[in-house]
Amino acid sequence: MESYRFGWLLWLAVAAASCLPPLGLSPFATLAVAAAFVAAWVFLNVRPKRLLTACVYMVLDIFFREISARNHFKVPPEGAPCIFVCAPHANQFLDPFVVQYAVGRADLCFLAAAKTMRRRFIGAMARIVESVPVERAQDLVFKGMGEVWLSPEDRQTLLGRGTKFCTQLKPGDTVTFGGQSLVVGAIASDESLTLKKSAEQQASGWSSFKVTPRVDQSAMFTAVSEALFAGKAIGIFPEGGSHDQPNLLPLKAGIAIMAISTLASRPDLPLSIVPVGLNYFSGHRFRSRVFVDIGEPFQVPPELVAHYAVDKHDATARLMAMVEDALKALTVAAPDYDTLQFFWTLRRLTKSSAHGQLTLAQQVEFTRRFSVDYESVLPDGTKWKDTHEVRRVRTMCNEYNARLKAFGLRDYQVIKVLSSPSLSKAGLLLGWRVMLLVVYVACLLPMGILCLPLTIITRTVAHCKAKQAVLSSSVKIRGHDVSATWKLLVAIVLAPTMWLLYTAAAASLAAAHLSRPWTVEVPLLVFFFWPVVGYGAILAGERVIFLSRSLPPLLMLLLRPSYAQELLELREGLVLAMQGLVDDNGWRVVGEPTRPAAEPTADPSVDIDELERIHAEAATPRPSMVHRSMSVGERRSTV
DSSP, X not given: OOOOOOTHHHHHHXXXXXXXXXXXXXXXXXXXXXXXXXXXXXXXXXXXXXXXXHHHHHHHHHHEEEEEEEOGGGSOOTTSOEEEEEEOOOSTTTHHHHHHHHHOOTTEEEEEEHHHHTSHHHHHHHHHTTOEEEOOGGGGOEEOSSEEEEOTTTXXXXXXXXXXXXXXXXXXXXEEETTEEEEEXXXXXXXXXXXXXXXXXXXXXXXXXXXXXXXXXXXXXXXHHHHHHTTOEEEEOTTOSOOOXXXXXXXXXXXXXXXXXXXXXXXXXXXXXXXXXXXXXXXXXXXXXXXXXXXXXXXXOHHHHHHHTTOHHHXXXXXXXXXXXXXXXXXXXXXXXXXXXXXXXXXXXXXXXXXXXOOHHHHHHHHHHXXXXXXXXXXXXXXXXXXXXXXXXXXXXXXXHHHHHHXXXXXXXXXXXXXXXOHHHXXXXXXXXXXXXXXXXXXXXXXXXXXXXXXXXXXHHHHHHHHHHHHTOSSOSSOHHHHHHHHHHHHHHHHHHHHHHHHHHXXXXXXXXXXXXXXXXXXXXXXXXXXXXXXXXXXXXXXXXXXXXXXXXXXXXXXXXXXXXXXXXXXXXXXXXXHHHHHHHTEEETTSOOEEOSSOSOOOOSSTTSOOOOOTTOOOOOSOOEEESSOHHHHHHHO
8 A cells, every 4th residue: 555755745835825825926926836845745655657647547538538348357456467468459559558547457567669668758658657668670670781692502592792791680680682581590701691491482683681680588578577476467469569450460479478488487476367358439539439348367277388398389379379369259350341340330230129228348249249250150161251141231231331421421310310200390400409509619619719729730740640650561551540649649748838828828918908816817717727618618519519410411301301211211121131130140138139229329420430429328237248149150050
């Protein structure tokens, strides 16, 4: 338990705030003196890591509309050594803080790329939160001096021209030339070396080459083992770098080596591996949602630790298979974004009427289980996704989403607005919402104008960084995994700067146009209430977006009733077809058979980036809310 000392500093802060104003000291000077005492107390009592994480948590609460977690009771208590294995790594620098926010362990330390640790600002933050640096070979790649030529006699001797093999290379490094990468075995001279294995193909002539240095990770593994011996928790993203792929990347074996080598040194260590699944709902967007699914902790089998001494590669591969299975049970994977969008459409068209809207955990579980059976193989050897019924429903889904996009609508608006019983009701609703929208806009316009520079700059920087990330990576699609990070990094610097500038502007205007005491009160009011008003404007802005999105379907209902009826019929047919897939898949929400939804469960756009509108006050789900009564193959085989 932490103990706090130097309480007299807080007493002096209260004394300064009470006694200095009557002595003629200005409110700003009084505030500065009191703040200095409070800052001194914080510096002497609060660890930098705890202070930084508290600040980041506050920022996360503003950026994300909802951060929820399931199975928190499965997290080992502080003091119990464990490794949190997290995937997918979909939000570059935010993922570690989101995981720590969800699991609640203050002693959690994440592995971070040494390249990141060398950055000025991000590296300082990583060191404060006690991240363990990991040097990645791909971050050290450089272009070799001169040109190389592979000897055709043995395809194992690499000759150089203008090269400096003795100074630039060492045994174990990898040289890349002519479309192939080969490991250096021995270096004879500056212009001759021997490869470990013969090349599969002969390179054509002299060519330039790149060098990937061999990295010694012993220091990192030692640091991880020492942290686990001390009872701390280690967090790792086994995919390596962040990405925005719709499925998991191949997992790196580092997690298995860490766990087994640590247990090999101390077999009695009660080490647990805890899988954690991250499920973002348009996670690169402001006011999005994230759901953290904590899986069942498991231990490394003792026989696997013993087998590691005999066959390291086999033991590592077997443990990695266990890790991969655990992560796949917590995440939604799809081969492409079109398939992922199909899963989202299925989820929002199918729900349990008795339980109302699906909770966030139920929605993720629904999609995950369907995605698993989507790739299942039937007894006749055909994949379920290739059956006529599934392909027909996908075609209907694509047509429905295309109609929504053409009309500028969202699915939830089709049933909630277009099914209005009368045109007169739709007209009254349209008029009322237009009035509300005008009032909201009038109230929010001043704050919107003042915050416009922040919005433009953050979006511009994030967009540029995303484009750069895509160009420099082979696994990124749109660079969404870096967008949220750069939005927050820019906002963390720019928002306080604008806050102080507007306070100074208020003080200047008050001094020029007002008399005492307002020359002092106005800047104080701006300073203290700006954050409160700003957060209120964010919440009100969400209401403005909702109102503005509800107007097009109302206009459509009034102007073209036939289009509205056609869209309703198309949706009804798709709901019935989707329900057939769910029944064929053979699983349902506990205690209630699934049935066609009377209302959609979400507020998505047809674009994959705008997913579900989840119930904000949904109850915390039980550890297991959704189960599958029978797999597709089992159902088919019983027919």
